[in-house]
Amino acid sequence: MMEIELPKMHPTQQDMDLIDILWRQDIDLGAGREVFDFSYRQKEVQLQRQKELEEEKRQQIRREQEKALLAQLQLDEETGEFVPRPTPTSNGLTQPNTAPAEITQNVAFTEGDVDAMSFDECMQLLAETFPLVEPAESAPPILDSSIPPCTDNTHLTMPGEIPMLIQNPLLPGPIDQTWMDLQHCLNFQEIMDISGYGNPAQLANVQDFNYSQYLPKLSDVTTGTGDMCPPEFMNTYNGTFSNVNHMRVKTPDINESFGPDEFCEIFYPDLEAKANTAPLPCEGGSTDGQLDELPNASLLKPMDLQSLSPGNFSTEKNEDMAEFPDSDSGLSIDASPKTSSPGKSMHGDCSVGFSDSDIDEMESSPGSMESDYPELFPLMFQSDSSQHLLPEKSGVTLVQEDNVTQPKKDQAEASGHSKAPFTKDKQKRRSEGRLSRDEERARALKIPFTVEMIINLPVDDFNEMMSKHQLNEPQLALVRDIRRRGKNKVAAQNCRKRKMENIMGLEYELDSLKEEKERLMKEKSKNRSNLKEMKQQLSSLYLEVFSMLKDEQGKPYSPTDYSLQQTTDGSVFLVPRIKKTLAKSN
DNA sequence: GCGCGTTGTCATGGT
DNA sequence: CCACCATGACAACGC
Numbered sequence: 001m002m003e004i005e006l007p008k009m010h011p012t013q014q015d016m017d018l019i020d021i022l023w024r025q026d027i028d029l030g031a032g033r034e035v036f037d038f039s040y041r042q043k044e045v046q047l048q049r050q051k052e053l054e055e056e057k058r059q060q061i062r063r064e065q066e067k068a069l070l071a072q073l074q075l076d077e078e079t080g081e082f083v084p085r086p087t088p089t090s091n092g093l094t095q096p097n098t099a100p101a102e103i104t105q106n107v108a109f110t111e112g113d114v115d116a117m118s119f120d121e122c123m124q125l126l127a128e129t130f131p132l133v134e135p136a137e138s139a140p141p142i143l144d145s146s147i148p149p150c151t152d153n154t155h156l157t158m159p160g161e162i163p164m165l166i167q168n169p170l171l172p173g174p175i176d177q178t179w180m181d182l183q184h185c186l187n188f189q190e191i192m193d194i195s196g197y198g199n200p201a202q203l204a205n206v207q208d209f210n211y212s213q214y215l216p217k218l219s220d221v222t223t224g225t226g227d228m229c230p231p232e233f234m235n236t237y238n239g240t241f242s243n244v245n246h247m248r249v250k251t252p253d254i255n256e257s258f259g260p261d262e263f264c265e266i267f268y269p270d271l272e273a274k275a276n277t278a279p280l281p282c283e284g285g286s287t288d289g290q291l292d293e294l295p296n297a298s299l300l301k302p303m304d305l306q307s308l309s310p311g312n313f314s315t316e317k318n319e320d321m322a323e324f325p326d327s328d329s330g331l332s333i334d335a336s337p338k339t340s341s342p343g344k345s346m347h348g349d350c351s352v353g354f355s356d357s358d359i360d361e362m363e364s365s366p367g368s369m370e371s372d373y374p375e376l377f378p379l380m381f382q383s384d385s386s387q388h389l390l391p392e393k394s395g396v397t398l399v400q401e402d403n404v405t406q407p408k409k410d411q412a413e414a415s416g417h418s419k420a421p422f423t424k425d426k427q428k429r430r431s432e433g434r435l436s437r438d439e440e441r442a443r444a445l446k447i448p449f450t451v452e453m454i455i456n457l458p459v460d461d462f463n464e465m466m467s468k469h470q471l472n473e474p475q476l477a478l479v480r481d482i483r484r485r486g487k488n489k490v491a492a493q494n495c496r497k498r499k500m501e502n503i504m505g506l507e508y509e510l511d512s513l514k515e516e517k518e519r520l521m522k523e524k525s526k527n528r529s530n531l532k533e534m535k536q537q538l539s540s541l542y543l544e545v546f547s548m549l550k551d552e553q554g555k556p557y558s559p560t561d562y563s564l565q566q567t568t569d570g571s572v573f574l575v576p577r578i579k580k581t582l583a584k585s586n
Numbered sequence: 587g588c589g590c591g592t593t594g595t596c597a598t599g600g601t
Numbered sequence: 602c603c604a605c606c607a608t609g610a611c612a613a614c615g616c
Contacts, residue, residue: 437594459604487605489594495608496593 438482445475447482454479455486549574 439451447454448469457465462483471479545564549557557574565573 484605485595488596488607491606492594492608494606499608 438478438485441478442482445478447471447475447479449479451482451486454482455490 441447442449442451442454449465453465454462466476466479542564543559546557546559546562549562551557560577562574562576565575567573
């Protein structure tokens, strides 16, 4: 429908299907945009009466022209439609009312190279245009099922001979208006979009396409609208048919056998059932795209990185030192500097072991270590970047050189240590305890840098800092491992944050897609109901037109024997259906 | 003691 | 080749 809002996000296939359907609906139903121009239609209505007067004068001339045109048509036995013949003939086709058996349906109308459309084709077109309702809507039983569906819905053209036929002045004004309404009904959904559903003023002000020139003569047209049309349609066409309401209904047979309801049931026997049960094409369909509207940006906004302020470490230093943790992660103090994996280098000759007594000793006098190595402190201020990283306690952890030569704890020792009874304080601050592990190791190896510096200094500064100190292999290995672990820890934190943000974004996206699906489902349901109503009104109008068509004997035309065909230029033809059966009998 | 979440760490692959 | 980053996997820890 016109009120469809284009998805803000990337259109999914489901969206595109629906849009395509609705787009075709607007185009294929055979009306130009000007049909819905209210002012244009008003102007046309005013001109209509003048044209009617002129039509009276031209009626006689048009009759003769009709004879000439019909003479150019020949019966196609396969489709029962008129086929333009190269050379005019003198048969009785010029009087279709008197010789209906000789009128045939034009097969060319149904094969795309002509623009005439029968009512059957209109219904086929509707069924094809709205696969949501029914993918392959069966033709009504009373219609010629052999008529192929019109495949070229948008570019129907008239053969060269047909324009001569449309000059036939056979239809009085009311029928003319009725046919305008019929075309209007074909575009009913567009009308509803423009003026709201069932706006009688709009519906009545349809433009004059001079249909009356192309319809067979209706010398005794009567109206049965009061019996045949739904109340809303009577309201819609009160103005249109005001000049013929006085006429007496003379087609009770049609009313009885082809009332609007019955007619609709014939044409759309399972419309409602299928509309309710037809699987939704979007069910389970992809819902790709449409994500632009998702405010993922805010959700995915990177969180602030965890503060790496060295002060955090300093505040816990005493506690951590008091409870020197296990070295399960191991010291990367391998004899070989190439070995960077602490777990694999645990058993190096440079490993440092810490006993509880050692821990207590370090805890007892942490500050004394700084005083023992005062010459190392200036290093902390070599670079600007390192200054802010300097903890208030300076983080310099130095131990006696002999500790370096002590056997390093291996993994088993570390695990055994971890299984030793922990104090409650340590259990509270696991992270700080883990973080202090590297500090303790650095202190054990007398690394003259803080862990924060080791981790956070840029590469150049870090290398410069390292170059200014002669560190042995265990110290270099430990520094490298501390830096590696520290950076990896931050990376892991960022990675986990991103993961959580992605999860949140996906959850939000899922909610948005669910809402979009629900909205589209409601829209589809509304479109289906609108289509159903449009078809019903079209059927009613079709029957109403038939009720007013009379032959020269005053007999009504039967919808079972005749069908109405309309061209894109508004020309309407009354074409008999019976030729198909005759052709089959042959 | 078990389950679950958090955190640190390692291994690995990519840049 | 090295440094760095990203990430899965694992283990320790805390609740």
